[in-house]
Amino acid sequence: MELRRKAGSGARIPTSSMADIAFLLIVFFMVTTIFKLEQGLVITLPRSIAGEKIPREKIAHIWIDRTGVLSIDDMVISVPDIEPLVLAKLRENPGVIIAFNSDESAPYRIVNEAMERLKLANALRIAFTTVPVEK
């Protein structure tokens, strides 16, 4: 009996500090994580009431700022570059929806040119990203 008691008291791992270790790890990873900033250009999206939800996994963005600067995948590009980039995206995901994240005061000309390039690349599913407004 005495022997058993000794063995029982010897093998004890303190579990009360486990949570502290877990928190330490969480804090460590929170501090060291760097989020990829996907925000391409500084824009003010137009508002819409009829906006629908667009499945996020199908979206590829084209950014257009108020001066007409174009950007895809954090790269500032010119209009003719749209076609090869979009073709590559179509190869990866044939159902891709090209979302126009365009500033509300961007000239329509540049949006139209981008759409013409998408037609050439045969990327026909698009969406105009907007900020929802309540009815």
Add this chain to the structure above:
Amino acid sequence: MAKFRKRSRITADMVGESSMSDVAFLLLIFFIVSTSFPEIGLPMILPSKAGDVQQVKRDNVMQIVTARSGAYFIDIDTEPTLLSELRGIVRQRLMDNENLILSLETHPDAPYGSMINALDEVTLAYDELSAANITREHRISLKMLETE
């Protein structure tokens, strides 16, 4: 009764309360990771470049012209139409003509937001019709005005 009470207390002891917070955190982290906020937008299908050009009757086309200033003109009107009036007019025209094609024609220098506002109103007109059980195929065409 006494026996039952004893038994239930034993089972309550067996569920470790100390690990409850771990479970809660696990769920919290799971939902943080898996949540993605939906993106809102106006979807559109572009006509394919290879597609043959269709001829349509002029009567079946309603032009909504967005001028450089952002003002809206319907067909060949000389007086601008207010954005708030647009939806009602489009809805009426859609009710009258089931083959109506809405042609949104925008000046190259017009702000993109003005075109989107018009597109929004047109979409809402379609929505209001379908809410009233009048089905109309979405026929919207986007076009840029040609200027010299």
